[in-house]
Amino acid sequence: MAVASACSGKQSALDPHGGPAIHVEHLIIGIVAVCTVIWIVVIVVLGLALLRSRRAGAEDANSEGRLTTVVSAAVAASVVIIAGLTIASFYTTRNIGVPGSAALTITVRGQQWWWQVFYAGSDASPGFQTANEIHIPVGTDVQVRLEGADVIHSFWVPSLAGKQDVVPGRSNSLLLRAEKPGAYRGQCAEFCGLQHSHMAVLVIAEAPADFERWAASQRGDALTPADPDAAAGQVAFLAKPCSACHTVRGTAAKGTTGPDLTHIGGRQTIAAGLLETTRGSLAAWIADPQTLKPGNNMPMVPLTSVELQNISAYMESLK
The missing domain is CATH 2.60.40.420 (Cupredoxins -  blue copper proteins)
Incomplete structure (x- = not known):
């Protein structure tokens, strides 16, 4: 791909x-x-x-x-x-x-x-x-x-x-x-x-x-999501291994292996410039990071389609 x-x-x-x-x-x-x-x-x-x-006809003594x-x-x-x-x-x-x-x-x-x-x-x-x-x-x-x-x-x-x-x-x-x-x-x-x-x-x-x-906005904790899908995504994010690798300040997610995701929705790109930060690209990355960027340290976490939609909505809301 x-x-x-x-x-x-x-x-x-x-x-x-x-x-x-x-x-x-x-x-x-x-x-x-x-x-x-x-x-x-x-x-x-x-x-x-x-x-x-080409023009010289004889050896020049001073050459x-x-x-x-x-x-x-x-x-x-x-x-x-x-x-x-x-x-x-x-x-x-x-x-x-x-x-x-x-x-x-x-x-x-x-x-x-x-x-x-x-x-x-x-x-x-x-x-x-x-x-x-x-x-x-x-x-x-x-x-x-x-x-x-x-x-x-x-x-x-x-x-x-x-x-x-x-x-x-x-x-x-x-x-x-x-x-x-x-x-x-x-x-x-x-x-x-x-x-x-x-x-x-x-x-x-x-x-x-x-x-x-x-x-000033970056120093603050992540806001509690108001959207129902994003709120359900926060619950799924904290219940899955995601929170063991990533930090979202203001929540129980305190992982230090991967990037801090407290305000990921406000960044222009994800995966070090690989994709624009949209809900679709967030879902694609979460679903299968090894296909998009083979060899990176993020594993593929088994998720249902509903969990994937909700977590991507939650990530998009973190601005």
Whole structure:
């Protein structure tokens, strides 16, 4: 069964919308420009050499000296060019580093094959977690602390930042900054197993006031469903093994193996960008996750058709 990724948004290192990504774009353009000039020079010199060799009728006594001069000049030019590109790369890396006083710090943990996202709490408000969807305020430096839970992953949102490896047992950091509101698609950039290509992340940049409203809603517990189908779905969800793997704050579901589902209905996608969040896609995923994403850690839980409809209604209501 072929499934197209539903995680839409800008995803191009040549379409930057944040300071770190702009520095990376300038480095890419600079390297491509230098390499293009080198290629043109080499082709021109090669062409002149071929024409000269066809016209030469006798051995030129000074050819060895000229050849030595040309080779020496080429070696010197290579050293200068390589040194220049190395220095440019070094300063680009410094410019995209995490500042000492980022306004917001988020922890992202890479797992096969999804992203677990933690927003730290404070004395005034509790922390919360989400999955595969990161919200950030526009015009703000955001430090992303990267942790690995199983194998090496790589976190990359091309329009906002450079890529950074996610290594088990080690904490790396990355700077995210968006200058314009929008949805920016990211991807695991390090082959991490069978479903590597289905490990997307969506970064949603919004006005600071909108971000604060979103964060306040995420800190709250799940609302008690008013719809009869959703209410019956909550009962079935808590009675089945679902609650052993997932957390829904405000209920008895306290599992930590899978994503926190407290507000899953408000996310744009499920299964790390595989499907749009609709009642139908939720039902399809719950019914048979191994067909949609073979090898993932979610087992197929036996459900009746009524239980499946009710649980998918409950998941959709968690906004």
